[in-house]
Amino acid sequence: MAKTKLHTLWNRYPAIKHELGSVISLIEDSINLEDSDVKKAIIGMVENGGKMLRPAYTLLMSSFYTDNREKMIGLAAAIETLHTASLIHDDIIDNAQTRRHQVSLQHQFGKDTAVYAGDYLFVIVFQLLSHYHNDLDNVKNNIGYLNNILRGELQQKASRxxxxxxxxxxxxxxxxxxxxxxxxxxxxxxxxxxxxxxxxxxxxxxxxxxxxxxxxxxxxxxxxxxxxxxxxxxxxxxxxxxxxxxxxxxxxxxxxxxxxxxxxxxxxxxxxxxxxxxxxxxxxxxxxxxxxxxxxxxxxxxxxxxxxxxxxxxxxxxxxxxxxxxx
Missing domain, CATH: 1.10.600.10 (Farnesyl Diphosphate Synthase)
Structure with a gap:
């Protein structure tokens, strides 16, 4: 089980809390870097994680159509990793000093380290998707969603x-x-x-x-x-x-x-x-x-x-x- 302490929200939902713990453990196990500032930055971001809402919805919605919990934990880990990577890049763009009541990763380690950390997390996202999806077509479908997410961010930038x-x-x-x-x-x-x-x-x-x-x-x-x-x-x-x-x-x-x-x-x-x-x-x-x-x-x-x-x-x-x- 992951060392990261889950938000107290999940104390009311013990079944999902257990699976979310497995999600965090999988993310941590997927960070295969030598001891470096980038690795420290990523581990710190994961350990200071938020409410884990998006992977929770993955786990709950999947309960209606599959009992393959190992697979869904893997896909939920991809969702949370993607969310974390996007937050890191958002903080770089906004020059934010705080995130989740903590010093932001870019403010603590510098923008260069933050960029590398965010990019590495995107690598983990695709590794998890490729490992836990049954076929390439569904990975392509998910990439379509990623494209829409990026377009939303670009639209916000253009609307400043x-x-x-x-x-x-x-x-x-x-x-x-x-x-x-x-x-x-x-x-x-x-x-x-x-x-x-x-x-x-x-x-x-x-x-x-x-x-x-x-x-x-x-x-x-x-x-x-x-x-x-x-x-x-x-x-x-x-x-x-x-x-x-x-x-x-x-x-x-x-x-x-x-x-x-x-x-x-x-x-x-x-x-x-x-x-x-x-x-x-x-x-x-x-x-x-x-x-x-x-x-x-x-x-x-x-x-x-x-x-x-x-x-x-x-x-x-x-x-x-x-x-x-x-x-």
Whole structure:
């Protein structure tokens, strides 16, 4: 069993907790590097892991169509490794100093080491996919999801400092950035193990709605919680030109108060950020919460359509808990 301590969330779900421990162990065993800064950086990132939500959905959704737990643990490990690699690269791009309440890997070891660490994790992803998938066609299908994830990240990059950003563009952006990985997590083993096309479509919808709600709620927390609680500096996205749902809604109703500040040539001051923060909390956050609620209800409705199975109740309970952001 892995040395990494799982989030206390999983104490309520002992069966999935045991499998998630096996997922972490497999990831750690897959890191075959000589003793180096890169290896230390990767091990540190894994040991400071988050909630393991994406591999949890892989394990739960696969329970409906396969008993091959060794294989699904392997594919869940690929999902979590991919997520970790993307976080490392995100922190490099954003020059983030913290991640998961810890010093970020790039800030601790330098950008060069962080790039190598992220790249090496992508190698592990493909090793796991090639080993645990039954055939090459399904690996190709998964690469299609990876392409969509990258396109979402590139779309976010292209949309930085876009003062005309609208909700439709934002939703398209987070579909690739976040929802695609939840979709992949929910469906990664389905074709290999002979799940019906109806089940696969339902799993895709569940992953999509969970991912959309999750990202919107995450963006709300930039304004709704302190940086100590969410693990990254509050309003950092605002200063870097990344405009999310709460700010977009506030810009729509109070453009004259917000856009001139965003357009000015000098850096946004803390006082200016706090003024925008107040407007976003009052006018943007409530509308963004309504949007997240819509996706949450859709996800729970889709889960209700799944066949009778012990995993169904776990999915309902976990998803309701997650999308209320009580964990």
């Amino acid at each position: 400092y876009n003062y005309d950003m609208d909700i439709t563009t934002y939703l398209q952006q987070i579909e690739g950035k976040t929802a695609e990985l939840f979709i992949l997590a929910a469906t990664i083993g389905a074709n290999d193990e002979g799940a019906s096309q109806a089940f696969i479509k339902l799993a895709q919808d569940i992953g999509h709605n969970i991912g959309m709600a999750f990202q919107i709620l995450d963006d709300i927390l930039d304004y709704d919680e302190s940086s100590q609680q969410i693990g990254k500096p509050t309003l950092e996205d605002l200063k870097q030109g990344v405009y999310s749902a709460p700010l977009i809604y506030a810009m729509n109703s109070h453009a004259s108060d917000i856009i001139p500040v965003l357009k000015k040539q000098t850096a946004i001051t803390n006082d200016e950020a706090l003024i925008i923060d107040k407007l976003v909390r009052q006018y943007g956050v409530p509308k963004a919460k309504k949007l997240a609620d819509d996706y949450t209800r859709a996800a729970l409705n889709d889960i209700q359509k799944l066949p009778a199975h012990p995993a169904k109740q776990t999915l309902l309970k976990l998803t309701a808990q997650l999308l209320k952001r009580k964990v």
